[in-house]
Amino acid sequence: MKGLPSKMAAVVLTGHGGLDKLVYCEDFPVPDPTPGEVLIEVAACGLNNTDVWVRQGAYGTDENPDAVASWRRNASQETLTFPRVQGTDSVGTIVGTGSDVSAERLGERVMVDFSIYNDDGDSLADIDYIGHGRDGGFAEYLVVPDENAHVVDNDLTDAELATFCCAYLTGEHMLDRAQVQAGERVLITGASGGVGSGLIQLCRARGAIPYAITSKAKLEAIKALGAEAVGQVQQRLVVR
Template sequence: MRAAVVVGHGALDQIKYCEDIPVPEIIQNDVLIKVRATALNYHDIFTRRGMPGIKISFPIITGSDIAGEVAAIGPDAEGWTKGDRVLINPIFNDDRTVGLLGEITNGGKAEFVVARDYQLIKLDDRVSYEDAASLPLAYGTAHRMMITIGKVMKNETVLILGASGGVGVACVQLAKLAGAKVIACASTDEKIEKLKALGADHCINYKTQDVQKSVYEIMGKPRISGKGGVDIAVNFTGGNTWKSSVRCTKKGGRILTCGATAGFDVEMDLRYVWTFEHQILGSNGWMPEDLNALLSLIEKGDLKPVIDCILPLEKVMEAERRMEDREFFGKILVQP
């Protein structure tokens, strides 16, 4: 089969496009999936570059967000028929494997991939492979953080940092679906125009504007009286952005986080947390019910995942370069 294989830690040249990789074998409750679409995530890049404390066995095929059709079924697999259209929930949790598809086992940047029967979610005919593949790591993470844990409500104001990436765009869409007002932050005027088209009520170019000052101009400075500030600050960038997120949040407000792409060590004056009675809520990944809720929104026509581009598998290096250089808005997909 054709596949994009990562042969070691490093730059884009560690990705090798191959046309002679054996089709994986299936055992027990495995299901072989014919890949129809795979979405990229920053996790693919982190896996290639290396992550502290995580050992990767090379060579490996990355790609965790996968939709396709059932091609073959293991002897112990239940509930599936050849030809079924499915989305893979990429989390393994069984006696054989625990972890993420595309990190500890070969992923979806290939013609075929192996999943367990319990990882598959049936796709309604109203859901395209491309839309389904866009969901798990970005939209699933956003849904759990914003809706399941954060409980964003109608008429609340939500500040979203890094709003133009996969998770950020999903946060904007889900906040608007919940009836909230959105202040979205991005790095270019082009991305800001796209965020406005998605329904963002206010946008801040963090390259040319001070985020904290801009929020104060829009919402007022948070006061002990409860006036001013945003109801919710969504910050999955961390680093030097955390301090201002806390200071933009109103009394009794919530600060939501699901990651720290700009750094885990943050500066924070704890006096703001107790004085303004903030809630800091962490969210880790997603659950199957988050994916099912998102699929239901797509089926009803309420949600359309934002796809930046779809490239053929042989152009996977270009796809990852676009992601590394932040030349995208929404999800980047590859198709074998």
């Protein structure tokens, strides 16, 4: 696109295996947005367990748990091809738009919803994600569907925002599927992890009441996040 480089730095996954399968290069093509897409200059991209397990091929299959397989697990539904730029949890600025996307989006600071929705359902069998089925944010630029780029306007740094995407979206999907309503109580185990700590705040945002379980060292921190009460791991709890 006009005014933008044709090549970029990227970390490229070349196959399943160890860290040797990740190759840093400085001449990877900058993608062009097609209709319905935007080009983002990446400011930060988080690393989560899915990136690691996909690289390792650690998901197995129903027939063979030890088989080398990526997130989709079923070879007939595989969307991962190599080379692939991973990176799901991306934050950056829109610097290019597809032909049918408003140029008013240029300059927006955005967080990327990494999910690729293939239909209107919420089954994981029908969802792929950016960094797996298409290139992600371990690069200077990435292209995503226009609807996946959400404007953010706050004082958090780019690096801080890049810790939200996978954990908080996972937590929000959990609450949606459980149809959690205002006033209901929710018990959150592993509350100090990314998803758990996000769930505490997301419960409060919808008016639900979060109760949490965590380790002794993190009791006060989890209470400060908004948990109604916090129990310690392996502590006998009675809820009345």
